[in-house]
Amino acid sequence: MIDxxxxxxxxxxxxxxxxxxxxxxxxxxxxxxxxxxxLYFICFILRHLGATRAxxxxxxxxxxxxxxxxxxxASVFWxxxxxxQVIIEDYVHEPRSKIAALVLSTVFVxxxxxxxxxxxxxxxxx
Amino acid sequence: MVLVIYGAxxxxxxxxxxxxxxxxxxxxxxxxxxxxxxxxxxxxxxxxFGTILFVWWLSAAAHSDGYFNLVQGFFGHWFGRLILFGFTxxxxxxxxxxxxxxxxxxxxxxxxxxxxKLVWANxxxxxxxxxLLWVVGYGVLP
Numbered sequence: 001m002i003d004x005x006x007x008x009x010x011x012x013x014x015x016x017x018x019x020x021x022x023x024x025x026x027x028x029x030x031x032x033x034x035x036x037x038x039l040y041f042i043c044f045i046l047r048h049l050g051a052t053r054a055x056x057x058x059x060x061x062x063x064x065x066x067x068x069x070x071x072x073x074a075s076v077f078w079x080x081x082x083x084x085q086v087i088i089e090d091y092v093h094e095p096r097s098k099i100a101a102l103v104l105s106t107v108f109v110x111x112x113x114x115x116x117x118x119x120x121x122x123x124x125x126x
Numbered sequence: 127m128v129l130v131i132y133g134a135x136x137x138x139x140x141x142x143x144x145x146x147x148x149x150x151x152x153x154x155x156x157x158x159x160x161x162x163x164x165x166x167x168x169x170x171x172x173x174x175f176g177t178i179l180f181v182w183w184l185s186a187a188a189h190s191d192g193y194f195n196l197v198q199g200f201f202g203h204w205f206g207r208l209i210l211f212g213f214t215x216x217x218x219x220x221x222x223x224x225x226x227x228x229x230x231x232x233x234x235x236x237x238x239x240x241x242x243k244l245v246w247a248n249x250x251x252x253x254x255x256x257x258l259l260w261v262v263g264y265g266v267l268p
């Protein structure tokens with residue numbers, strides 16, 4: 001097969017995306033972590049249905065609860081940032097709209113993560 | 127020979143030619159595996175925005191009793207519960223869909239009968255697990 005790539009390009013193996021398989025790898029890795037972390041999250045929610053605020057705060061003062069929730073958020077939020085990036089790249093082709101949509105989705109994820117993490121830490125360290 | 131020259135001239139001609147387009151979604155009969163792929167993406171996008179629900183609940187808990195009671199009241203209302211029910215199904219469905227992809231990642235399960243089985247396991251599994259979670263939810267509700 002005729003290869004049009006330079007030897008350096010071949011050795012780097014990064015392809016047209018310039019980032020190689022990094023995106024796919026991070027997507028799958030976070031997906032694997034998400035399974036146990038989301039199962040924990042579901043249990044956390046089930047344990048706090050109809051709970052009072054004092055009960056939620058008391059739970060989060062257990063460091064295991066706070067740490068696992070923060071880990072869940074980190075893995076899930078990174079996973080969904082990657083996923084939304086793929087959706088945007090598939091459907092938004094005009095460069096300016098595409099970049100705007102990508103930046104907005106990242107800003108949304110960052111905002112959600114920081115609000116959630118700050119809330120958890122506030123209750124955990126109260 | 128004449129044909130070759132004609133071909134070369136044709137290639138040199140850069141005017142757009144009305145070539146047939148590759149078949150797209152509207153050409154195919156909707157198959158279950160195809161619908162599941164689309165649903166996986168839709169549930170993923172829904173969960174992306176659905177995180178607002180949990181972040182809202184968490185920030186309310188960090189804020190004050192009054193605000194937290196308001197949010198708990200909203201999720202206790204039938205409309206709030208309907209949203210949470212949809213969120214639960216999207217979460218379970220997306221997770222089972224992800225496990226289906228893990229199986230494919232190992233190089234297994236690509237034979238069509240197996241693909242069909244995985245699709246049904248994903249769909250039925252997500253509905254059954256969602257129902258089960260809600261039964262447990264109503265069971266533990268004070």
